[in-house]
Amino acid sequence: MKVLHVCESVTGGIATYLNELIPHQISLYGIENVRLIVAREQAKEIILPSRVIVTFEQLSRSSLVAQYRMSQTYFKQVKDFQPSVVHVHSTFAGLWFRLPLLWKKKKPYKVVYCSHGWAFDMQKPMWIKHIFAFAEKALLHCTDNVVCISEHDKKLAASFGISTKKLKVVKNTVELADKKITPVDLDPNLxxxxxxxxxxxxxxxxxxxxxxxxxxxxxxxxxxxxxxxxxxxxxxxxxxxxxxxxxxxxxxxxxxxxxxxxxxxxxxxxxxxxxxxxxxxxxxxxxxxxxxxxxxxxxxxxxxxxxxxxxxxxxxxxxxxxxxxxxxxxxxxxxxxxxFKLTYTVKNLAEELNEIYKN
CATH class of the missing domain: 3.40.50.2000 (Glycogen Phosphorylase B;)
Structure with a gap:
């Protein structure tokens, strides 16, 4: 199994998700079989071996040129790395990676997409939400599976007419905090x-x-x-x-x-x-x-x-x-x-994704 993770912006929860998931995938597949694409300016947020990380030059949603160059990095890595699975994270990466695939008859890899929260869940006018949903439904044709991070995510997608056949709920989780980590010293009177x-x-x-x-x-x-x-x-x-x-x-x-x-x-x-x-x-x-x-x-x-x-x-x-x-x-x-007890671990998450990758 060779897994290529494709990202646009990772700052915040996606960085946490990848920092905890990918070490488990490295143990499953070997370090030579896992790769991650991120923006150069955000690479410092990824705490992984440098040989796993590939960067694109510039993160900019307002520049079509920057978005095009980002997508070129995606497809260059697909060509060089030859993955069996491309796992795409978030809306913009999902758009720019999957859009060219609509005109591709056959691909030698599986596409797994996770929006990490649907764009049509935003507090926007309903007509804008339906545009986002229309785009997601169109891109579903070149997607093998969609990972929903909660039952809410799946139900919301279904409510906008997205077929549930490809929707798989794989909930997020975190690692247990190291007991050696000590509390920061703050004013006890406040x-x-x-x-x-x-x-x-x-x-x-x-x-x-x-x-x-x-x-x-x-x-x-x-x-x-x-x-x-x-x-x-x-x-x-x-x-x-x-x-x-x-x-x-x-x-x-x-x-x-x-x-x-x-x-x-x-x-x-x-x-x-x-x-x-x-x-x-x-x-x-x-x-x-x-x-x-x-x-x-x-x-x-x-x-x-x-x-x-x-x-x-x-x-x-x-x-x-x-x-x-x-x-x-x-x-x-x-x-x-x-x-408090954590019953669903990152190891469980990695194993659930592995089943999606294989099937």
Whole structure:
């Protein structure tokens, strides 16, 4: 089995997914039989042996020339590497890799596609959603299997008329956190919350910022790991409030240290295929407050450790800041560390994908 992973942008959850999946695939197939294509500027986010990684020159969704060059890298690697399976990740990579295949009568490899959250799950006008769905249905003709990262993902695809025959649910998961990773040292007199992800519309960073600014409580901090990727909105003014602290993107172990050190993670997403960061937090013993968007309720059944906030989200998060005691959150965190068990591992994920690749 020779597997070529094809990506456009990996920043955030896709990088986590690949960093945890590919080592298991290397153990299954051998390091010489696994390869990953990423943007050169994002290669530093991939913690894998350099011989596995191939880069394309420039990541730019606004430039057709850049997108064309990216696709040329894809097909050069197909020619050089001669994979038995091409596993394509996310919407733009899915478009630019599969579009030329619509005119190709036969291909010597299998195409497996994962959107990591459908484009038509975005909060857009219905006519735009139907355009995205039409494109996905057309591209399905040159796709052998589509990996859905949650049952929500599969049901949503079916609701837009995408045939379920090729849809396979393979849920995301994470590795257990290394017990040697120690909590980051934070002010014990404050309630320390955490946000991890892109500062973009999908992830609801503006909702979080508005809630912080609306709160009159001064005894909390929200540590924000990440940065803007898709959005061009300037978020610098958000951090003029000292309760919001920008940390930039951090290596995985640093993210886990903040998850272990903070009292709770806030996930205010507007749409979400799965929500890998929430699962990472639970593994670290960090309770989660979330929006309930997309696949989040599926992996986070409502409990004292994973609380779905009511709409409107700005008001709910503001109430969280104004009415929640540190003592209560610390006790939740202590209990969660004792009771949480991860039953579905990355090894299981790799084995499920292997069955899809083979069949």
């Amino acid at each position: 309630i320390n919350y955490l946000y991890v992800g892109r500062f973009d519309e999908q992830k609801g960073f503006d909702i979080l910022s508005d809630a912080v600014h609306a709160s009159e409580n001064r005894n909390f901090r929200v540590y924000c790991i990440g940065g803007a990727v898709v959005s061009s909105t300037d978020t610098a003014q958000c951090f003029e409030d000292p309760r919001l602290i920008a940390l930039g993107w951090k290596p995985k172990n640093e993210v886990l240290r903040y998850m272990k050190g903070c009292e709770a993670l806030i996930v205010p997403s507007r749409w979400e295929g799965f929500g890998l960061v929430a699962l990472e937090a639970l593994v670290c013993g960090c309770p989660v407050f979330h929006s309930g968007a997309g696949g989040l309720p599926e992996i986070l059944p409502n409990s004292e450790y994973s609380t779905q906030l009511a709409a409107p989200m700005v008001e709910s998060i503001q109430k969280l800041f104004d009415r929640t005691s540190k003592r209560m959150l610390v006790e939740r965190k202590r209990q969660l560390s004792k009771v």
